[in-house]
Amino acid sequence: MSAASGDVSGGPDDSMVGVLLVGHCTPDSSHLTMAVRRAAPKAVVRRAEDDADVLRAIESGDLLLINRAMEPGFSHADGNELIKSLKSRHPNARLMLISNYESSQAQAIADGAQPGFGKSSLMKPETTDLIRRAMSI
Numbered sequence: 001m002s003a004a005s006g007d008v009s010g011g012p013d014d015s016m017v018g019v020l021l022v023g024h025c026t027p028d029s030s031h032l033t034m035a036v037r038r039a040a041p042k043a044v045v046r047r048a049e050d051d052a053d054v055l056r057a058i059e060s061g062d063l064l065l066i067n068r069a070m071e072p073g074f075s076h077a078d079g080n081e082l083i084k085s086l087k088s089r090h091p092n093a094r095l096m097l098i099s100n101y102e103s104s105q106a107q108a109i110a111d112g113a114q115p116g117f118g119k120s121s122l123m124k125p126e127t128t129d130l131i132r133r134a135m136s137i
Contacts, residue, residue, distance in 0.1 A: 020057040023070030039131035068099035087112035
């Protein structure tokens with residue numbers, strides 16, 4: 001999946017990476033979409049409905065923003081467990097945990113995810129920078 005080609009000043013080429021929101025409720029998905037669009041205005045942002053969506057996004061090289069406490073419909077209820085499982089089978093997957101808990105973030109990084117952020121940090125410039133870096137890796 002890709003958007004129209006074009007560079008964002010100080011950000012990644014939006015056409016290079018899509019973003020998949022995994023395990024988030026509708027309101028959180030809306031807020032996360034706004035945060036991604038601040039980092040990469042032309043990015044294609046979608047919401048995963050099931051594990052098949054997750055696997056397709058990994059195969060496409062998309063960045064996955066994974067909720068710590070997953071919504072129903074996925075094989076894992078815990079985002080950290082999903083990250084560990086995905087990284088064991090897809091070591092190059094672009095994964096980022098969305099959680100305010102430092103211990104969960106530390107575990108996600110130890111399991112191979114890129115540094116993530118919590119929903120309480122959505123409006124911070126550091127979050128925009130994290131998203132940009134994750135999209136350009």
